[in-house]
Amino acid sequence: MLKVTGIEKGIVIDHITSGQGLKIFEKLNLHKLSTPVVLLMNVSSNKLGKKDIIKIQDYLDIDLTVLGLIDPNITINIVENNEIKEKRDIEIPEKVSGLFKCKNPRCITSVDDYAEAEFTLVPNGKIQYRCSYCEELTEYKL
Amino acid sequence: MNLKGRHLIDPNDFTLEELQQIIELGLKMYENPEKYSEVCKGKILGTLFYEPSTRTRLSFESAMLRMGGTVLGFSDANTSSVKKGESIADTIRCMDDYADILVMRHPREGAPLLASQFSTVPLINGGDGGHQHPTQTLTDLITIKYYKKDIKNLKVAFCGDLLFGRTVHSLLKTLSRFPGISFVLISPEELRIPYHLRDEIMNKHNVEIIEATSLEEHLCEIDILYMTRIQKERFFNEEDYVKLKDSYILSKGKLKDAKEDMLILHPLPRVNEISYDVDDDPRAKYFHQAALGVYVRMALMSTLLGVKGIC
Numbered sequence: 094m095l096k097v098t099g100i101e102k103g104i105v106i107d108h109i110t111s112g113q114g115l116k117i118f119e120k121l122n123l124h125k126l127s128t129p130v131v132l133l134m135n136v137s138s139n140k141l142g143k144k145d146i147i148k149i150q151d152y153l154d155i156d157l158t159v160l161g162l163i164d165p166n167i168t169i170n171i172v173e174n175n176e177i178k179e180k181r182d183i184e185i186p187e188k189v190s191g192l193f194k195c196k197n198p199r200c201i202t203s204v205d206d207y208a209e210a211e212f213t214l215v216p217n218g219k220i221q222y223r224c225s226y227c228e229e230l231t232e233y234k235l
Numbered sequence: 236m237n238l239k240g241r242h243l244i245d246p247n248d249f250t251l252e253e254l255q256q257i258i259e260l261g262l263k264m265y266e267n268p269e270k271y272s273e274v275c276k277g278k279i280l281g282t283l284f285y286e287p288s289t290r291t292r293l294s295f296e297s298a299m300l301r302m303g304g305t306v307l308g309f310s311d312a313n314t315s316s317v318k319k320g321e322s323i324a325d326t327i328r329c330m331d332d333y334a335d336i337l338v339m340r341h342p343r344e345g346a347p348l349l350a351s352q353f354s355t356v357p358l359i360n361g362g363d364g365g366h367q368h369p370t371q372t373l374t375d376l377i378t379i380k381y382y383k384k385d386i387k388n389l390k391v392a393f394c395g396d397l398l399f400g401r402t403v404h405s406l407l408k409t410l411s412r413f414p415g416i417s418f419v420l421i422s423p424e425e426l427r428i429p430y431h432l433r434d435e436i437m438n439k440h441n442v443e444i445i446e447a448t449s450l451e452e453h454l455c456e457i458d459i460l461y462m463t464r465i466q467k468e469r470f471f472n473e474e475d476y477v478k479l480k481d482s483y484i485l486s487k488g489k490l491k492d493a494k495e496d497m498l499i500l501h502p503l504p505r506v507n508e509i510s511y512d513v514d515d516d517p518r519a520k521y522f523h524q525a526a527l528g529v530y531v532r533m534a535l536m537s538t539l540l541g542v543k544g545i546c
């Protein structure tokens with residue numbers, strides 16, 4: 094079996110649904126980092142059967158809020174001195190833009206390239222976002 | 236409190252005090268129009284109507300002309316250069332050099348907000364799709380203020396299509412910010428207000444809402460009855476339409492139990508939701524409402540322009 098050693102210090106994004114790893118790699122712009130990064134795909138997992146994992150060495154200052162919308166199964170481990178120092182739950186972001194489109198067909202964002210909606214999470218228990226232009230709610234789905 | 240240079244896209248852009256300031260100025264202008272007949276001399280209103288709305292456009296034009304200003308613009312996107320796919324941003328970049336203040340009507344929801352991001356002069360939303368129509372809301376508010384003296388402690392009923400009616404949504408949201416307001420919402424079950432709006436009114440502003448399916452049920456307690464059109468195609472089937480349509484038509488007969496000083500308002504144009512026999516009832520104020528709409532637009536434009544002599 095393919096072996097990849099642990100990291101001494103950095104971030105481990107674990108329990109990514111198999112096949113989503115590359116998408117997350119791109120969304121987080123990890124190809125732009127200068128520190129070592131590994132993307133493991135189709136690793137066997139007790140919980141998921143198969144999973145993807147991303148390990149980022151050294152780099153701790155990374156905005157991970159977007160993960161909450163991509164894959165709710167994800168767990169994040171912050172590693173220091175070869176130990177998991179912190180397990181972080183992913184959260185659903187309060188504000189997002191650029192990830193999805195407003196579902197309202199009458200919204201100006203559907204026809205005008207100048208208009209990019211900023212979405213604000215509506216606190217109603219569902220993952221629904223209010224469009225900054227038309228105020229209609231869009232439910233986010235993977 | 237300085238509104239000079241500001242845009243009006245959503246009634247919530249203005250504080251209650253700012254709304255009151257405009258309404259009070261509108262009433263002063265209504266009482267004494269000569270005093271204000273030249274306050275906008277030399278100013279140009281640009282009207283950008285991407286869909287026709289004669290009533291709104293003429294109300295704005297009248298307002299500017301009554302203050303000594305002039306107007307230019309287009310009244311239908313099909314007959315203007317914007318039809319050929321010019322972006323809103325580019326149109327605004329030119330128009331804000333041609334005019335001192337702009338009003339935009341657009342079928343797309345959020346278009347005036349986008350336009351305001353490119354405009355160097357004040358821009359007023361003249362209605363965007365089913366979203367907002369803030370100057371209709373100002374028109375409604377000035378009428379309530381004129382007849383009730385104060386916009387507070389009123390039971391306001393809305394009747395008709397409450398799901399799609401943009402004037403209703405705008406007014407509901409704005410009125411719920413005033414003290415002591417409660418609502419009676421009269422509509423078929425399929426056309427009740429959207430969930431997110433109800434949630435906002437009840438939870439954020441703590442306003443009491445009664446929902447009813449018949450106009451007569453609560454009529455005797457109501458201070459203001461706001462009628463709206465109910466379109467046949469909004470009903471799910473013909474049978475429901477035939478059965479229900481009369482429940483949402485106001486006739487003289489139904490008014491017998493209503494308060495003596497109740498106001499009957501309507502954003503106009505009406506189709507058949509208010510019978511003609513109601514027109515000469517002293518409580519029918521919808522035509523005067525349209526007249527006051529010109530004065531509140533005068534107050535709004537002169538305030539956003541920051542012209543002298545309006546205090």
Ligand SMILES: [Zn+2]
Pocket residue numbers: 195196197200201202210224225226227228229345
């Ligand atoms: Zn939208």
